Amino acid sequence: MMRLSQGGRIDRSKTLHFTFDGKAFTGHPGDTLASALAANGVRLFGRSFKYHRRRGLLGAGIEEPNALVTVIDNGVREPNLPATLVELKDGLIAESQNRWPSLGFDMGAVNQLGAKVFGAGFYYKTFFGPFRSTRVWHFFEHFIRRAAGLGAAGDVPDPARYERINAFCDMLVIGGGGAGLAAALDAAKAGKRVIVCDLAPVFGGRMNWTGETEKRDALLAALDATGNARLLPRTMVWGHYDGNTFAAIENVASHRQSLPGEPRHRHWVIRAGAVVLATGATERPLVFPGNDRPGVMLANSMLRMAAEFGVAPGETFGMFTNNDSAYHAAAALAAFGPRCVLIVDLRRSVSAEMRAIAIRLKAELRTGHAVVGTTGSAGLNGVHVAPVDAECHVTGTEKLFAVHALGMSGGWNPLIGLAAQQGQKPGFDDTLQAFMPPALPAEWRTVGAVAGVGLPAPAPVLMVRPKKPLDKAFIDFQHDVTDTDIDLAHREGFIAVEHLKRYTTLGMATDQGRTSNVAGIARMAELLGKTVGETGTTRFRAPFSGVSLGSIAAERFGHIMPNRLTPMQDWHTANGGDTYAAGLWHRPMAYLKPGETLEQAYVREAKAVRQAAGLVDVSTLGKILVQGPDAAEFLDRVYTNMMSTLPVMKARYGLMLREDGLLFDDGTAWRLAEDEFLVTTTTANAGKVMEHLEFFLDCIWPDLGCVVTSVTDHWGGMALAGPKARDILSTCVTGAAVDNAALPHMGIVHGVIAGVKVMVARLSFSGERAYEIYAPSGHAQRVWDAVMAAGAALGLVPYGLEALGTLRVEKGHVTGAEIDGRTTADDLGLGGMLSKKKPFIGSAMAYREGLVRDGRLQLVGLKSLDGRALNGGAHVVENAAPQEPAESLGHVTAACFSPAVNAYVGLALVRDGRKRIGQNAFLADPLRGIHMPVAIVSPHMIDPDGSRMHG
Amino acid sequence: MRIPCPFCGLRDGVEFSYQGDANRTRPDPVSVDQTVWNDHVFNRVNTRGVHREFWLHNHGCRAHLVVERNTVTHEIVSVALARQFVLERKP
Amino acid sequence: MAEYSAWQLLKHAFTGNTGWKEAWRKPEPKPAYEVVIVGGGGHGLSTAYYLAKEFGIRNVAVVDKGVLGQGNVGRNTQAIRSNYLLPENQHFYELSMDLWEGLSQELNYNVMFSQRGVLNIAHHPAQLDQFARRGNAMRLNGIDAELYTRADVARALPGIDMSPTARFPIHGGFMQKSAGVARHDAVAWGYARAADRLGVDLIENAEVLEFIKDGDRVAGVRTTRGEIRASKVAVAVAGSTSEVMRRAGIDRLPIESHVLQAFVTESLKPVIHTVATYGGGHLYFSQTDKGSILFGGDIDGYNSWAQRGNLPVVEDVMAEMVTLFPGLARVRLLRSWGGIMDMSMDGSPIITAGPLPGMYLNTGWCYGGFKAIPGSGLCFAHTIAKDEPHRLSAPFTLDRFQRAYAIDDKGQGPTPKWH
Known part of the structure; x- marks a missing residue:
């Protein structure tokens, strides 16, 4: 290919530098990576998935299956981008993919030698060996994994920012070509709020390469004048969800240097009233031997490269078609300079108008003929042409024509994906030989090419069948699905379209079958003796085309969930609080003093609570x-x-x-x-x-x-616990008496601390004399400070979750570790709390057979007998020595060192546990290699009669 | 999915949480007939088609709604306040 | 000689690959069979295979409203594991693990069971203790499990965000190394072909319109391809259970149908070498041999029969994926899809004779049915053949809810969206 001296929307006055596989190239603003490389004479863009065939450009846009590259931006890798969609920017670094050691010389191409063995689904039939084991497969899988895959992702974290935006409109127009813009204009003139999205950097669609840019500009100006339309270029609508909710991705800054604070992409969630689908259509390849040789392109993509980017396919080109659109493309392309020397048409007869085009172009017109082979080593230099019958069987001898490029047109596929994502079945139009949008809701309209407007009627979709093909004929270019794969699927009974797709991987490539599905399905239909419509198509799914994960994550990339912080959070971190994320909250495990371990800290804190007093943040309740x-x-x-x-x-x-x-x-x-x-x-x-x-x-x-x-967030809460708690409280609270008579266990008073109105309830989770103090969140820190100050002289310490846990374990109070969704009140020794005097939620089912049977897990205490720590998650067993398997009697739900008991203790749920109190057992923790003796004790390890908390 | 909340208007489905089958009526609380309770607590009609169900507008007004929704198309057929629906359903 | 092998591939290659047989026949339904299985998914097909192979019952038909393997067996995230908490589940899923290990040879079909391990990542000491409880329970039941340190997790998953300032910093993990993935379609096709070769008729595009009854007893099915009578009729239709059972007059079951979405990226060179789950949210992921990252998260959370979900879950799952792997933010999502899950009231399945005479029911797989296909088929075949439950599926009765013997691994009670 070569750069034309004029034409296209590239700015030849400016030069951009970029590299591809380490080699330096230049291009111009307005170029895509594909057009810039092509202009530099690059024909080889990539390697196919399975056979590692040499591949050039097939298309010029979103349909491109061959020219996939990885773009590397400050070390961050973005694999599998079609080069046709990468807008060129200065300093762009791109790499080819799926080749080793280089794109030009790829060892993987050796796979082509085994092509007869590597047919569709061959891996289901081998690689497992005769003997019961997964070893043989693991051996082969190791190599298969390394050979498979397209581009390589990296592990350099993406530093970019992504952003999400909600939008609402009366009408969403998807596709900003002529039809879409016209529909948008009508609505905007009528006062409707309209959003128009288009994939491309410039609106206009086909008008950009069919010489209608003036018409385009007039439409855009008129639309702008209404003041009602929002135009989003570089924006792909990729998902249609319920309630006319659409997901779209806007490329804000990945095509240029981003401005400070600017997101790279913007994830749009658009709720639309009416929907206009104007997504256009893509051209299909023809299936003939050697149709993947670099230099063979879609006819209109070849034109697009010249008209939009000023890149000609070569001095001469040929066309191979089954419809009229290739003639128009040839005529338009010839206007840029290259000579059309050959038009091969599968149809026996063509219209006088088409003949006239061929004559005007001085191209040799071969109707009722097919290209049956291609030649050229670095790229195409010739095509073999032979006569064919109506079924595309070759009927005569071949003739070789020299051409530098071949455009092909197998008809057009309307881009119906978004219309069918809800599961409606598209029908097949026999005239257009294409799947058309399904029946749509009343507020939807399809306009332009997606509705079939202006599309040519091609000959039936058939593949060219020479008696002895010189090369493979590709249906799915990226996945190397050929006609013989479809034939094999048919022979083995994988005839339903879903089976065909899965067995051959037809249509599962990154182009999502845009270039391949119809030809593959048509071949199956032919084999089955059915119509394409009867054979059907696979279900369309979001996304319409690839969308990067980070873009959909948007602001939540790096901020997965909100943080919930208590009013005292800053104090905790400033005072050594070792905070952990627990759900959305962050809570201090303990307040570490310099040099302290977590265990030393919580034991110190728990001891202080039992001996003097402690203060814990309970705002999260x-x-x-x-x-x-x-x-x-x-x-x-x-x-x-x-x-x-x-x-x-x-x-x-x-x-x-x-x-x-x-x-x-x-x-x-x-x-x-x-x-x-x-x-x-x-x-x-x-x-x-x-x-x-x-x-x-x-x-x-x-x-x-x-x-x-x-009112969780309205109140900051703190629990003041310990024998000195009342003394401390009484020195800082005013407006309420807090002596035992005025504020007994379970009493509540309103008072004032540090000028803040507080509620104080005498409740105890720790088993000590304790008070829960609730203050309005905005003033809770002030209250906390006042209580801490009041307790300073009396030995008050702040304590964290670990000490809180220790105190409750010693006391046998339960939490979520015991209320785990499988336990009953009776299991936890709380059966007496189930009133018999009234019904309550759960009362009718609380005494069912399985809930009152013997052998249920019941709450007990455990005490280490050998001085070692009990581990959370260890199991209670009877066997004295480690043994696997062994019978589990239950498990530890919580464990700690108890300063009050002066031993490692825990709570456990143990089968018929209450009967076992007083017995010894063993803790099995095979995961951590620990087996140890324990005593099963009452869960109420201290102060069982509650005198400390009542006193 | 978008649900028209009688208080808040048409809102995105993400604001609501599904609260299950609204075809059930809770048995008499004093009944201990386990067959009746089992059917209420564990069994569901699980309609393929228009299904009556409770939704809570938990990121909105926090009202429970009774929504008739097609479980095949996700189309919302009708929305009512649960309180009103339940009061009217009672004999 | 085995029908499929490397040797056969070579031999057929030399004859232009024209000698391969149909993977399974496309027979016309006979008027009657000993057993008719409704549902040509993983569970139905494996049940048919084991009925023929283990119990000598070969006069069997599997009927499906569409083509084989188009339900959840063909749309899952392929994970296979037995890392459950409760002993009933552990024993039951371990039976499948054992069958998985020899399944390719058993079926003469490469199901590609790849024992690359399933790693649950923990983000808090308490979460690691919960995993320890589960892992110790497994070990005490003879199942492999180990705890991973932070460093182990970093080694197993290069590129994972190990930063101490992450929203949920990684604290450790819990690994079952014998767990892994298998190629989902191969499982359906492998069982189908093996059952076919034993004489089972696989009848596609035959939707059950109603159940034929002799008095109270179910005696066959009337399908879109005609009446098929059978001494025993078994139902294994996953998300469609309620609707199919309604055609037998059963109106209410402990099942809700929910939609679960799954996602796949474009193909990449190997970057994720194990199956793993994120403990800071709900996400599971692996990378296929073809190179795509296959991942999923929560069910959408509402009853659905649509095989497609909505955007909020898509956003959640992508956010979790890039939170764990910030280097994958520019990798592109290729496709998403949805499956209908038969969510039960305790998160565990139901394998039982009944609820009507002559009928057998297999349902309630929630979104974990794929891994159970071999064991479920074997146990269900046992139940059908012998009219009594297999020892390992005996706890999974339909009446366990009323009797309060729920098997609630997550402890969430009768709210299916939480299982």
Whole structure:
């Protein structure tokens, strides 16, 4: 190929430098990588997937299956880009793919020697050996994996920013060619808000290469004048989802140097009223031996290269066609200089108009003929032409014609993908020999070529069949699917289109079958004696064409989920808090002093709580306000125990079950007034409990006068625990007495700390005398500081999740590790909390056979007998020595070093555990290679009568 | 998918969470007939076609809705407030 | 001599590949069979194969409304593992693991079972403890499992974001090395061909319109290709269970049909060498031998029979993928699709005789049915042949919900979208 001295939308006054496989080239603004390389005389662009055949450009746009490259941008690799879609920019670095050691000399081409063996699905028939094992396959798989694959991805993190935007419009026009722009103009003139998307950098579609740029500019100016249209160039609509929701990807800056803060791509989510599909059509190849030789291109792509990018295919070219469009392309292309010397047409007769074009071009016209072979080593230099009958069987002798390039046209495929993504079946139009858009909803319209407008009627899709073909005839270029593969699939019964696709990989390449499906299906139809329409096509799926993962991730690339931070988060990190992400929250495990291990820190903290006092952030607990005249009745129905009897300004521990009678969540209910409760939930279940309560109020008992409101984020919470807790509280709280009489266990008071109104409830998770202090979130840090200051002299320490866990393990209080969705209240020793006086959610199913049987896992305590730590996830067994397999009696749910017990202890769920208290057993942790003796003890390891927390 | 919420208007499906089959009615709470409860808690009609189901507008007004939706096409056929629907359904 | 082998490939190559036989016959349905299996997917086909192979029942037909293998067996993410928490599941899935290891030879068809390991990544010490509980349970039941350190995870998955400042920093992992992937279509076609060679009739494009009954007893099916009578009728239709069973008069089952989407990138040189899951969200991924990264996440979360889902899950899954592998952000998604999952009320399957006399039901696979195909087929064939459950599928009854013997690996209760 060569650069023309004029024409196209490239700016010859500026030169851009780029490299391909390390070799330096130049091009111009407006070039694609494909056009710039072609202008430099490059004909070899890539290697095919299976046979590693030499491949040049087939197309000029999104349909390109051959010329795939990897673009490397500051070390970040972007593989499998069609060179026809890569806009040239200065400094672009591109590599060819799937070749070793080089594109010109590729060892993988040796595969061509075994082509007869490597037919469709050959790998299903071998590589496994006669003996029961996966070893033989693993051996071959190792080599197959290395040989397969197109481009290589990298591991350099992409530093680019991606962005998501929501848009709404009255009409979405997909495709900004002539038909799309006209439809957009009509709507915009009528006052509709219109969005028009086009893949290309410039609008106009075919008008850009058919000499209609003035018409294009007039349309665009008129559209602009309405003020109602938003035009998105370089934007591919790739997905159609329910409710006319469309996903589109806009290339904002990958084609040039990006500006600071600019996203590389923008992920558009467009909700449209009306939809105009104006996606156009792509030309199809013809299937004949040697149709993949570099220099054989789609006829209109050849024209596009000249008209848009000023690149001629060579001094002479030929055309091979089954329809009229190649004649028009030849005439237009000849106007740029190259000579059309040959037109081969499968049709026996062509119109006078086409004959006139051939005569005007001085091209030799061979009707009823086919190209039956191609010649040339570096690229095409000649074609063999022979007469064929109506079924494309070669009937006469071949004649060789010298040409530098061959354009082919096998008809056109409307780009119907987006219209069929919802699963509607496209029908086959026998005149156009193409699958057409299916029946569409009323608000959809198809215009232009996608609706078949202006498309030529080709001869039936048939492949050229010489008696002794000189070369392979490719149907799917990228995947090297040939006619013999379709024949084999037919012979072996893979005749349904879905089977054909899967068995041969027809249409599964990166061009998604745009260039291959119709020919492959037509061949199968012929073998079956059916029409193409009866044979059908495979289902169209999103995306319309490849979309990079990072673009769809958009802002969530690197920010996968929101962070939930408590009001005291900054204080925690500033004071040695070792924070971990737990769900959306970040919580301190412990406050590490210099040189301390995590275990040393939490043991110190837990000890301080038992000896003096500790303060822990409990803001993450779910908090739900339950209000209304029926609030108490409602809580009686959702908790297993009675809440209506709770006096005002008292709190009560409560359990909730699922409808199936298993434990759902635990927490406390605080009665703030006759008709108002504050309910707390576990951190993990806060959202689920809220939905559960709302569901029952809305959908089961709408007659109850009660509303629920999540107030989790409104209140910052802290628990002050320990023998000195009351002393500390009393020195910092005003407006409320907190002595044992005024604020007994489970009592609530309103008070003021550091000028902030607070609620204080005397609740204990740690088993110590303890107070939960709730302050409005915005002031919680102030309260925290005041409490810390008040406790400074009394030995108050902040404590983290590990110490919190240690204190609750010592006390035998349960959490989500025990309420794991499989346990009952009785399993955890809480069976007495299931009221017999009233029905509640789960009461009807709580006593079913499987829930009350012997042998259930029950909560027990464990104590290490050899001084070693218990591991979370270890199992309780009876065997004294390590043994696999062995019978598991249950598992450890939580483990820690207990300063109060002065031993490593844990909680466990053990089969018939309560009967085993007092016995010894063993912990098996084969994953970590630990086997150790333990004592099964009561889960209430300290203060079983509760005197510490009640005192 | 987009669901027209009676309070908030036409909103994207991502704002809602599916709350299951709305064809069921909860048994009498004092009943312990396990066959009835089993059917309510574990069994579903699972319609292929227009299915009546609960949705919670959890990133919106937090109302539960009763939605009739075609499970083959995902087309929304009707939307009502669950409270109203349930109150009217009761004898 | 085996029908398929390297030698046969060579031999056929020299005769122009014209001598290959149909992978399975396309027979006309006979008026009656001993067993009719409704559903020509993985479970139906493997059931037919084991009925013929292990139980000597060869007068069997498999009927499908379309062509074979077009349901979930042809649209899954191919993972095969037995790394479950509960012993019932472990034993049951381990039976399949054992069968997988010899399946290519058994079927004389390369199902490409690649034991490259399944790695669950943990992002928190407590999460690692949960994995340890599962892994220890497996080890105590004789199944391989090991814990991975951070360094092990980094070695197993080059390019993964090991940064301590990641939103969910990687803390370790849990590996089952004997687990892996198999080529999904090959499993369907391999079972189909092997069953066919044992005399089973595979009848495509025969949709069951209703079940023929003799009194209470199911005695056959009326299909779009005519009536087919059978002493025993077995149903294995995954996401279509409720609709097919409605045609037998069963209106309500512990099943909801949900859509699960799956995704595949364009083909790449090998970059991911194992199967892995992300513990910071819900994502599983592997790379096929052809080079595509095959991945998926959560079900969409609403009842659907559409075999396609919506954009929010697409966005979630892509975000999770690039969060773990920030070097893959410019790799391109090639295709997405959806399958209809038979979500059960405890996340575990149902393999049972009944619910009507003469009928057998296999359903509830949620989105883990592919890995179970060999064991499910063997156990279901056992149930059909002997009218009593196989020892390993005995817990997976239909009445376990009412009796409170649910097998709830995730502990989520009767809310299918959470399983």
